[in-house]
Amino acid sequence: MARDGEPSQFPKTGRFLAGRLRHDMSQSEQVELENMAGSIKTYPDGHRLIARGDVCDHSTILIDGFMLRTLESDDRRYGVSFHVPGDFVDLHCFALKRLDHNIDCVGPTTIAQIPHSEILKTMKERPHLARLFWFSTMLDAAMHREWIMKLEQLTAPRRIAHIFAEVWRRLEMVGLGFEDGFETPLRQADIADMCGATPIHTNRALADLRKKGIADFQRGAVRIPDRNRLEEFAVFTPDYLFGEGALYLRDYD
Amino acid sequence: MARDGEPSQFPKTGRFLAGRLRHDMSQSEQVELENMAGSIKTYPDGHRLIARGDVCDHSTILIDGFMLRTLESDDRRYGVSFHVPGDFVDLHCFALKRLDHNIDCVGPTTIAQIPHSEILKTMKERPHLARLFWFSTMLDAAMHREWIMKLEQLTAPRRIAHIFAEVWRRLEMVGLGFEDGFETPLRQADIADMCGATPIHTNRALADLRKKGIADFQRGAVRIPDRNRLEEFAVFTPDYLFGEGALYLRDYD
DNA sequence: CGTTGTCTTGACTATGGTCAAATCCCGTGG
DNA sequence: CCACGGGATTTGACCATAGTCAAGACAACG
Numbered sequence: 001m002a003r004d005g006e007p008s009q010f011p012k013t014g015r016f017l018a019g020r021l022r023h024d025m026s027q028s029e030q031v032e033l034e035n036m037a038g039s040i041k042t043y044p045d046g047h048r049l050i051a052r053g054d055v056c057d058h059s060t061i062l063i064d065g066f067m068l069r070t071l072e073s074d075d076r077r078y079g080v081s082f083h084v085p086g087d088f089v090d091l092h093c094f095a096l097k098r099l100d101h102n103i104d105c106v107g108p109t110t111i112a113q114i115p116h117s118e119i120l121k122t123m124k125e126r127p128h129l130a131r132l133f134w135f136s137t138m139l140d141a142a143m144h145r146e147w148i149m150k151l152e153q154l155t156a157p158r159r160i161a162h163i164f165a166e167v168w169r170r171l172e173m174v175g176l177g178f179e180d181g182f183e184t185p186l187r188q189a190d191i192a193d194m195c196g197a198t199p200i201h202t203n204r205a206l207a208d209l210r211k212k213g214i215a216d217f218q219r220g221a222v223r224i225p226d227r228n229r230l231e232e233f234a235v236f237t238p239d240y241l242f243g244e245g246a247l248y249l250r251d252y253d
Numbered sequence: 254m255a256r257d258g259e260p261s262q263f264p265k266t267g268r269f270l271a272g273r274l275r276h277d278m279s280q281s282e283q284v285e286l287e288n289m290a291g292s293i294k295t296y297p298d299g300h301r302l303i304a305r306g307d308v309c310d311h312s313t314i315l316i317d318g319f320m321l322r323t324l325e326s327d328d329r330r331y332g333v334s335f336h337v338p339g340d341f342v343d344l345h346c347f348a349l350k351r352l353d354h355n356i357d358c359v360g361p362t363t364i365a366q367i368p369h370s371e372i373l374k375t376m377k378e379r380p381h382l383a384r385l386f387w388f389s390t391m392l393d394a395a396m397h398r399e400w401i402m403k404l405e406q407l408t409a410p411r412r413i414a415h416i417f418a419e420v421w422r423r424l425e426m427v428g429l430g431f432e433d434g435f436e437t438p439l440r441q442a443d444i445a446d447m448c449g450a451t452p453i454h455t456n457r458a459l460a461d462l463r464k465k466g467i468a469d470f471q472r473g474a475v476r477i478p479d480r481n482r483l484e485e486f487a488v489f490t491p492d493y494l495f496g497e498g499a500l501y502l503r504d505y506d
Numbered sequence: 507c508g509t510t511g512t513c514t515t516g517a518c519t520a521t522g523g524t525c526a527a528a529t530c531c532c533g534t535g536g
Numbered sequence: 537c538c539a540c541g542g543g544a545t546t547t548g549a550c551c552a553t554a555g556t557c558a559a560g561a562c563a564a565c566g
Contacts, residue, residue, distance in 0.1 A: 053492075069398070071398060071399070071401075071402040073402060073406055073488060074406070074488065076406070078401070078402040078405045078406060080398040080401045080402060081398075081401075092391050092394060092395075094387075095384060095387040095388040095390075095391040096388065096391050096392075096395065096495065100395045100398065100399070100492065100493045100495075101395075101398055120380075123376075123380040123383060123384060124380045127373075127376040127377045127383075130376060130380075130383070131348060131376060134347075134348040134387055134390075135348040135349065137348075137387070137390070137391060137394065138345050138348040138349050138390065139349075140394060141345060141390065141393060141394040141397060142345075142349065142353045142354075144394060144397035144398060144401060145322070145324060145333040145334075145353065145354055145397060146324070146353070147401055148324075148331070148333045148334075148397060148400055148401055148404065149324040149326060149331040149333060151401065151404040151405065151449065152331045152404065152448070152449025153326055153327070153329070153331060153449070155520095155521065155522090156521080156522070187543095187544070187545095188544070188545065189544080189545095195405070196404065196405025196406065197522070197523090198522075198524080199544090199545085200522095200523080200524080200525095200545095200546085200547090201521090201522055201523070203544095203545060203546060203547090204522090204546085204547090205522095206545095207546080219531085219544090235326060235327065239306075239353065240353045242349065242353075408552090408553065408554090409553080409554070440511095440512070440513095441512075441513065442512080442513095450554070450555090451554075451555060451556080452512090452513085453513095453514085453515090453554090453555080453556085454553090454554055454555070456512095456513060456514060456515090457514085457515090457554090458554095459513095460514080472512095472563090
């Protein structure tokens with residue numbers, strides 16, 4: 001199943017850009033990146049790795065587990081994006097200095113951190129690798145945009161189906177998908193936060209997906225009998241993930 | 254009214270990052286940027302500058318007028334973000350190569366374009382300026398995130414109020430706001446596209462804002478009697494714009 | 507003046523929120 | 537092994553927000 005991203009050779013950063021532009025990284029860039037990453041750390045479910053407004057001097061690569069980017073308002077938490085292994089979750093804050101959002105762990109997670117001084121050095125000495133870093137943050141922006149459209153376009157059951165479709169694809173890109181779905185520590189309340197619905201409505205929407213035979217979400221795993229049916233229901237087109245497809249990049253220059 | 258951004262000295266790029274990190278640009282960087290920009294062009298209302306999937310070898314700085322980033326699905330147009338003068342509207346595509354979205358003109362617009370070869374040179378020779386470019390794209394991502402939350406959190410009248418509050422502030426940052434509101438060529442249908450509502454519902458929501466005395470949107474201009482009331486109604490906090498406020502950046506390093 | 511696009515209004519339906527309560531699930535302690 | 541407790545999930549009844557279809561008013565422009 002694992003296609004790209006060699007976690008064995010590069011245990012900390014082997015999944016970075018897997019399925020996208022990893023093929024455009026030279027061996028020496030891959031080694032360089034791996035060496036930039038500091039010691040491996042683990043966090044429990046629900047841990048808030050970074051809070052809005054924190055000044056940060058390092059960025060985090062997610063090795064194992066899942067994370068949620070969140071914003072808070074009126075005592076409610078809103079999910080703005082979801083992260084899977086290989087994602088450079090807060091590279092944004094290298095350019096922004098302060099992060100405008102929180103980074104929350106969903107389930108137990110394993111990470112490594114890269115000091116911003118290393119990234120600055122990369123910008124000065126390795127413009128090609130720097131551009132790949134930039135690319136990875138632009139990928140997040142493209143996913144944000146797609147999600148904005150989907151929030152505007154879709155009803156709750158379809159929004160949830162869209163989340164499932166996207167996460168499944170992204171997990172496959174880093175070698176973590178299964179034939180019939182994927183594993184996830186998400187709770188219904190997390191999904192509610194992610195699609196801006198109440199937990200109660202989310203519950204009914206999940207029941208609807210189950211009844212329709214589109215997706216069966218149960219404690220820790222999503223089973224999807226028919227990918228086409230799911231993606232059609234969710235009006236999901238994977239181009240914006242910049243994997244294979246209409247927007248796929250062969251390489252730079 | 255104009256605080257930052259000196260369009261006289263730098264007619265093409267003088268508003269870039271005005272109100273944010275422009276103070277962190279050296280005189281030589283400002284000159285360099287201005288020189289990178291090609292000839293000035295104008296486009297009519299509704300012109301689609303770039304379409305999703307286009308491969309681009311230059312990026313556009315908006316000098317005058319307004320633009321809308323849009324995505325299309327099921328024959329409907331969805332606005333994902335709005336742009337004001339000084340915005341580097343499609344710098345994203347330097348890193349992404351193909352753009353995942355469209356760039357549409359709202360009203361007549363004036364722009365200049367910067368070839369990607371120049372930006373590549375900047376990355377190799379001027380890492381500090383390159384980082385400011387990156388910053389400006391991360392600003393877009395931060396605005397996307399805020400908008401995701403607002404879509405999840407707010408009803409239609411409040412969404413519209415939020416758009417007004419944000420656009421007003423951003424126009425002020427580049428010296429184009431007025432005491433009591435701002436001018437805009439937006440139609441009700443555009444606002445509908447931007448907040449994911451039907452034109453009919455948007456019309457009622459605008460009537461609601463008018464009745465409440467929060468904002469009066471009329472052909473080409475928005476009049477806002479009381480900023481505090483608008484921002485409170487919209488649950489608007491300007492931090493995420495990275496102007497003055499909790500997330501403000503003094504400078505890099 | 508009529509044509510066209512934009513805006514406005516009305517009546518009805520569907521999607522999602524709120525409050526309240528019941529049930530399920532699983533780890534803990536007896 | 538079984539009762540207990542707390543979090544997570546499920547169900548029901550009712551209300552609010554937003555979409556749909558249809559039609560009318562308004563304004564700008566020829």
